[in-house]
Amino acid sequence: MTDESFLGNALNGIDAKGRLSVPASFREVLGARSDSRALILAPAERADCLVGYDSSYPAKVRAELEARFAGDYSNARDDHFRATFGAAERVPIDENGRIIVSSAMKGVGDFDRLALFWGMGDYFEVWNPLQFVARPNLDPRAIRIVQRLLDARGTA
Amino acid sequence: MTDESFLGNALNGIDAKGRLSVPASFREVLGARSDSRALILAPAERADCLVGYDSSYPAKVRAELEARFAGDYSNARDDHFRATFGAAERVPIDENGRIIVSSAMKGVGDFDRLALFWGMGDYFEVWNPLQFVARPNLDPRAIRIVQRLLDARGTA
DNA sequence: GGATATTCCATAGTTTCCCATTGCCAGCCC
DNA sequence: GGGCTGGCAATGGGAAACTATGGAATATCC
Numbered sequence: 001m002t003d004e005s006f007l008g009n010a011l012n013g014i015d016a017k018g019r020l021s022v023p024a025s026f027r028e029v030l031g032a033r034s035d036s037r038a039l040i041l042a043p044a045e046r047a048d049c050l051v052g053y054d055s056s057y058p059a060k061v062r063a064e065l066e067a068r069f070a071g072d073y074s075n076a077r078d079d080h081f082r083a084t085f086g087a088a089e090r091v092p093i094d095e096n097g098r099i100i101v102s103s104a105m106k107g108v109g110d111f112d113r114l115a116l117f118w119g120m121g122d123y124f125e126v127w128n129p130l131q132f133v134a135r136p137n138l139d140p141r142a143i144r145i146v147q148r149l150l151d152a153r154g155t156a
Numbered sequence: 157m158t159d160e161s162f163l164g165n166a167l168n169g170i171d172a173k174g175r176l177s178v179p180a181s182f183r184e185v186l187g188a189r190s191d192s193r194a195l196i197l198a199p200a201e202r203a204d205c206l207v208g209y210d211s212s213y214p215a216k217v218r219a220e221l222e223a224r225f226a227g228d229y230s231n232a233r234d235d236h237f238r239a240t241f242g243a244a245e246r247v248p249i250d251e252n253g254r255i256i257v258s259s260a261m262k263g264v265g266d267f268d269r270l271a272l273f274w275g276m277g278d279y280f281e282v283w284n285p286l287q288f289v290a291r292p293n294l295d296p297r298a299i300r301i302v303q304r305l306l307d308a309r310g311t312a
Numbered sequence: 313g314g315a316t317a318t319t320c321c322a323t324a325g326t327t328t329c330c331c332a333t334t335g336c337c338a339g340c341c342c
Numbered sequence: 343g344g345g346c347t348g349g350c351a352a353t354g355g356g357a358a359a360c361t362a363t364g365g366a367a368t369a370t371c372c
Contacts, residue, residue: 168363169362169363171363171364175364177362177363179361180360180361180362252361252363253361253362254362
């Protein structure tokens, strides 16, 4: 079961083509959960970052939402589905373990040239590292870890 | 289970002949579900937009409606069936992945020159993007995504 | 015939694929 | 221990393939 949790973190570059390497350890977890050839990216609920799941996630959420809104034929139900599915993307992972970050997702996460992967157990987050370290109330040890990754890149 | 959920979005142009490209990712889902050479378009129940699904979906909708209106022999029930099935169209997808938006559907969705495809999991919606962003109570992140797409098209 | 629709081909901009390079870490030998 | 070596992870670049879209050519209808 330890295989199936997203742990740890990584700071990777986004190149001119929008390509971004998914950390090998996360790819392994993705493979253990469903299919390592793709992942799901979506805007996070409460922060300007992205969340990533394995590709079995949409089916799960669909079942969940359909149960929750059974018999509900309201606009609220529709808007909820809109926010859930239309704003998410299925992103294929190439032979080298990379994905391409669409411009839509770049906008949502306010990305520049770096992307920080952060394990969250059942899923993971992808941050602009500068937004991450600027976040108030976050554990200072976490911030120091990222600060060190940034320093190792030679980027202030 | 391959991915059979409609995820993500796309903003495509409607040309002078009423031609409209169906996003490749949606065509893939259509193919995985039934037939990628056609789709069903219908007026949405609660908004001035269209809903689209694969050709196997009407059967599912019928089952759903019959359950929802079981034992209901009202005019409302009949009107609902009229709106659902009579107003729907089976639209062929051409070699280049395009459909023709009939003038009837153009009226229903109040389309101009752009069409926004929006994934809803089990189906998808097609909007006039301006109507979409003007919609109250919709997740602001979804609206921002569309706003960015509109900006990328230049001020149209 | 004229207008409306349908099929076919052309193209520009991306995206995808493939291969090369770099750097890191582990293990190993001397 | 120091340095060699092999494997893997991350990244860069070029070329092929594909998407979205425009226009021309052909068919269809009144």
